Amino acid sequence: MSTALELPQVRRLGPALLTAGLDRRHRLDLAAHTDVHGSLPHLDRDGLLAVADRIELRGRGGAGFPFARKARATLATADRTGAPPVVVVNGAEGEPPSAKDRMLLSRAPHLVIDGARLAAAALGAEELVIGVAAGGPGEVSIPAALAERTDLPCPARTVCVPERFVSGESGALIRGINGRPVLPPTVKARAADGGNGGVRRRPTLLANAETWAQLAVAARIGPDAYASVGVHEPGTVLLTVNRAGADQLVVEAPSGTRLGTVLEACGVAPGVGVLVGGYHGAWLDPREALEAPLSNAGLAAVGGTLGAGAIAVLPAEVCAVGEIARIAAWLAAESAGQCGPCKRGLPAAADALAALAAAGGGSAALDALETARHAVTTSQGGGACSHPDGTARFVLSALDVFAEDIGLHTAGAGCGRPVRGVLPLPRRNEATLEVDWSRCAGHGLCAVLAPDLIRLGPHGYPVSTTMPVAAWQEHGARRAVNQCPALALRIRRRG
Incomplete structure (x- = not known):
């Protein structure tokens, strides 16, 4: 198991609550976990809600939604319909710059399971499901941890989903648990309401790995001791x-x-x-x-x-515009490609940022800047999930903070600094669609067959020689390659 569990170092500033014991052991099995954290108390539904309320527990996966409100909504649906709920751990962390949940799932898996166990027992759940990224450390660690447990109040299982950014979206994970494509639903539905939004149409209480671990710590040491750590917010x-x-x-x-x-x-x-x-x-x-x-x-x-x-x-020694363009291109390719903002807005913004990074000033650079800003601004609020909104926040804040660097690209020959890829991206097999200019005759058929991928310039030729291909664009890319009259296109994969 050791190879699969190679993870970032862990440090702490102040008391170790979630990371207790990890300075002495690489991974806490059940015996070590119990030795470090002690036994887990029993909480009924009122006790569970009281702990969550008193520590002001919010989701730690991104949205920061109050946990107790989710739990009450799930209980209300279960009481009204008579359908027992399902408890879900969202461990499908798709953020390249975030490793905290993968660390918990691999090194302190029982702390995560403890929090979900508390909720499953208090809510009378019929099942506990832990979603993890396929190929990630949780795929090995979580089944091993579940096999050690004899105290779970209901059946528990692990579900592996593709390691993609959108796989961690709650609706996408629930679809994956239900055996459907792991994509955000096009019609939003609350997991707590069951129906189309829940696991097997049951009312579903879903929280990310750290949220469950925080609940387990607070239940053990008590809300007062938990709240004694932290300023502004407990813990x-x-x-x-x-x-x-x-x-x-x-x-x-x-x-x-x-x-x-x-x-x-x-x-x-x-x-x-x-x-x-x-x-x-x-x-x-x-x-x-x-x-x-x-x-x-x-x-x-x-x-x-x-x-x-x-x-x-x-760092000051890299090209801020180029680094931001690199992440924007990845975010555009990681979308589900199900709605207008993801199919049109995010790729347009990524292309414009790349053009801005390469521009030598003048009207072309100013046009690229305006196109990027307009594309992400108009993408906000119109997506089936939060991906366009989150990407817009990333890009628009960058345009403000790095205004000086952008000014060098719009006013002159650029900043002169390199793009070094300092912001992390996953190492995956990436596909690109490439144009052989020695063959391309400007027929324009490729833009008809793959309009979400290829855009033509004023003379009828593709505006770029290399285009990253998102998963949802591969069908169109293959059609363009197969039907190009000049045989000028090919798909290249890089590992």
Whole structure:
């Protein structure tokens, strides 16, 4: 199991609640877990809700929704319909800059299971389902941990879903558990209401891995002891600090700790911009970021979001526009491709940012900047899931924070700095559609067959020689390759 469990280092600032014991053991099996954390109390439904209310428990997967409100809605549906609920752990973390949930699932799996077990027993659940990314460490660790448990109040199973950004969206995970394509539903439905939004149409209580672990800690030590740690909001937060040229660090810190304190402890300089909340988060000016308290309210006050707890910085020696364009292209390719913003808006923004990064000033650069801003702005609020909104937050905040760098690209020959890929992306087999200019005759058929992928310039030729192909674009790409009269297209895969 050791190879599958190679994960970032873990550090703590202040008391170790979620990371207790991990300084001495790589992974806590059931015996070690019980030795470190002690026995788990029993909570009825009122006790469960009281703990969640008193510690102000919010989801730690990105949206920050109050846990107790979700639980009450699930109970209300179960009481009204007589259908026993299902409890779901969302461990399908698809954020490249976030490793905290993968760390918990692999190194402290029983803490996550404990939180879900408390809810399953209190709600009278008929099943407990843990969703993990296929090929990730949770695929090995969670089944091994479940096999050690004899105290679960209902059947439990692990479901593996593709390791994609949208797989971690709650509706996509529930669809995957139900045996359907792991994509966000086109019609929004609350999991707590059951029906089309729930597992097997049952009322469903879903929370991410860290949320369940926080609940287990609070139930063990009591709400008062839990709330004695943290400022502004009770307890601790799990953070993933991304370091350019070095491995990620997972850090547990009291809620409200200054962001600057965390960066300093990890040996990270704030650079020219600090990203908080991951790739659906927001960029902050370093001067504001260093003083920002790491809590939902503290980050919101400066225009940020805690999100999935991912932190990254952009060093001064790289091209900010090029680095942002690189992530925007990946986010566009990771979409489900089911609605207008994902099919049109996000790819248009990514293309415009790439053009801006390569521009040598003048009207072309200004047009690219305006196109990027317009594309993400008009994508907000119109998607079937939160992916367009999160991507827009990432891009628009970058355009504000890196205005000086953008000015160099619009006013002259660019910033002259390289794109080094300092922001993490997964190592996967990536497909690109490539144009052989020695063959291309400008027929334009490719743009008809793959309009979401290929755009033509004023003279009828594709505007780019290399285009990343998203999963939902592969059918169109293959059609374009097979039917190109000049045989000028090919799909290349890079591992």
